[in-house]
Amino acid sequence: MAIAIGIDNVSRHFGPLRAVDGVSLDIKAGEFFTLLGSSGCGKSTLLKLIGGFDAPSAGRITFDGKDMAGIPANRRPVNTVFQGLGLFPHMTVAQNVGYGLRLRGLRGKVLDDKVAEALELVQLAGFGPRDVNLLSGGQRQRVALARALVMEPGILLLDEPLTGLDEGLRQQMRDEFGRLHKRTGATFILVTHNQDEALSLSDRIAVMHAGRIEQVDQPQRFFDQPANAFVARFVGIEALLRPETVERHGDEGIATIAGQKLPVKLATTAQSGSTVIAVRSDRLVVGDGAAPLPGATLTVVESVFRGLHRDVKLAFADGQTIVVAIPADRDIPAVGAAMKVGMKPGAAIEISSSGMPEAG
Numbered sequence: 212m213a214i215a216i217g218i219d220n221v222s223r224h225f226g227p228l229r230a231v232d233g234v235s236l237d238i239k240a241g242e243f244f245t246l247l248g249s250s251g252c253g254k255s256t257l258l259k260l261i262g263g264f265d266a267p268s269a270g271r272i273t274f275d276g277k278d279m280a281g282i283p284a285n286r287r288p289v290n291t292v293f294q295g296l297g298l299f300p301h302m303t304v305a306q307n308v309g310y311g312l313r314l315r316g317l318r319g320k321v322l323d324d325k326v327a328e329a330l331e332l333v334q335l336a337g338f339g340p341r342d343v344n345l346l347s348g349g350q351r352q353r354v355a356l357a358r359a360l361v362m363e364p365g366i367l368l369l370d371e372p373l374t375g376l377d378e379g380l381r382q383q384m385r386d387e388f389g390r391l392h393k394r395t396g397a398t399f400i401l402v403t404h405n406q407d408e409a410l411s412l413s414d415r416i417a418v419m420h421a422g423r424i425e426q427v428d429q430p431q432r433f434f435d436q437p438a439n440a441f442v443a444r445f446v447g448i449e450a451l452l453r454p455e456t457v458e459r460h461g462d463e464g465i466a467t468i469a470g471q472k473l474p475v476k477l478a479t480t481a482q483s484g485s486t487v488i489a490v491r492s493d494r495l496v497v498g499d500g501a502a503p504l505p506g507a508t509l510t511v512v513e514s515v516f517r518g519l520h521r522d523v524k525l526a527f528a529d530g531q532t533i534v535v536a537i538p539a540d541r542d543i544p545a546v547g548a549a550m551k552v553g554m555k556p557g558a559a560i561e562i563s564s565s566g567m568p569e570a571g
C-alpha cells in the first residue's frame with residue numbers, strides 16, 4: 212500500500228531562478244519523511260513536483276520504480292493537505308470528507324461508512340452533519356486530514372499543515388500525524404520550516420537551502436554530525452567556532468582556539484576546504500563536574516535570566532563565545548569571572564564551514 216518515491220536529479224527552474232536544483236532522494240515506502248527549510252528554499256515546489264501539480268524542468272520522479280512523467284495529480288496515488296486547507300464552505304463536514312469518494316462513484320452506505328471511519332480516525336466521530344464554517348481551527352485541520360485519508364492514498368503530502376494554529380493545537384495535531392502515520396502505514400512527506408515538528412515526527416529529514424539538499428539523515432544525526440555550518444545553525448547549534456589549528460589523529464582531533472586545546476570529533480568523511488568547530492551545549496559541563504573533563508577556561512561576559520535556567524555567555528580570549536545553560540537555582544559567576552567548561556565526548560565536532568555567516 213505504501214509507495215517508495217525516487218527523485219533523480221530533479222530540477223525546477225522559473226526563468227533564471229532555480230527553485231529546485233538537481234535534487235536526488237530516495238524516500239522509502241512507509242517512511243515519515245520531512246523537507247525542512249526556511250521560506251523560499253524550494254520545499255513546496257519539490258512537493259508539488261511529487262504530487263504532480265507541476266512538472267520538473269529536468270530529472271525523473273518514480274513511484275515504486277514507475278516513471279511519473281506526464282501523469283497528472285488526479286491520477287497519482289497521492290493526497291495532499293495544503294496550507295490553508297481549501298475546505299468547501301458550502302458543504303457539511305461529511306460532504307467535504309466524502310467529496311473525493313463521490314467523484315469515484317461511491318454512494319449510499321459504503322460512502323457513509325468510509326466517511327464515518329475517516330472521521331473516527333481523526334477523532335471527529337459524529338461531526339459529519341456539522342457546518343465546516345462553525346468548527347475551530349484544529350477541527351478544520353482534522354477535516355482536511357480526514358478528507359485526504361479517506362482516499363487511502365499510498366502517499367500523503369502535508370504542506371505546512373500546522374501553520375496558523377496556536378501552540379496547543381499544533382501539539383495535538385503533531386501527535387495526531389504520528390499516530391495516523393502508524394495506523395495507515397502510508398508514506399508521509401511533510402513540508403515545514405519548523406525544526407521541532409521535523410525532529411519530533413520524522414524517520415528522516417532533508418534540510419533544504421536555495422533549491423538544494425544540504426543533508427538527509429535521521430533526526431539525531433543532525434546533532435551528532437551536522438553536514439556543515441548552515442545545517443548546524445538550522446537545527447539550533449549556535450556555537451560555531453573558528454579554530455587556529457586542528458591536529459588530526461584518526462577520527463579524534465585537537466582544535467586550538469585562542470591558545471586553548473579542545474578535543475574534537477572529526478567528520479567521518481574527509482573535509483575539503485575550511486572547517487569550523489560546532490559545540491553542542493547539551494554536552495558541556497560547568498561547576499563541580501567540569502574539573503575532571505577536558506575543556507577550556509573562559510570568561511563570563513553576560514548572564515540572561517530564562518526562567519528555569521540562565522543562559523551564560525562565555526568568551527575565549529580571542530572574543531569567540533559559547534552559551535551554557537545553568538539552572539536558575541545555582542550560583543552564577545559574576546561577569547568578568549573565569550569559568551571552567553568541561554566537554555563530554557562528542558561536545559565539539561569539526562564540520563565544513565559552508566554556510567557560516569561572515570564574522571562581524
Ligand SMILES: Nc1ncnc2c1ncn2[C@@H]1O[C@H](COP(=O)(O)OP(=O)(O)OP(=O)(O)O)[C@@H](O)[C@H]1O
Pocket residue numbers: 225228230248249250251252253254255256257404
Ligand atoms: N510558479 C512560480 N513562478 C515563479 N517563481 C516561483 C513559482 N513558485 C515558486 N517560485 C519561487 O521559487 C522559490 C521556491 O519557492 P517554494 O514555494 O518552493 O519555497 P518554500 O521553501 O516552500 O517557501 P515557503 O515556506 O515560503 O512556501 C521561491 O523563490 C519562489 O518565489
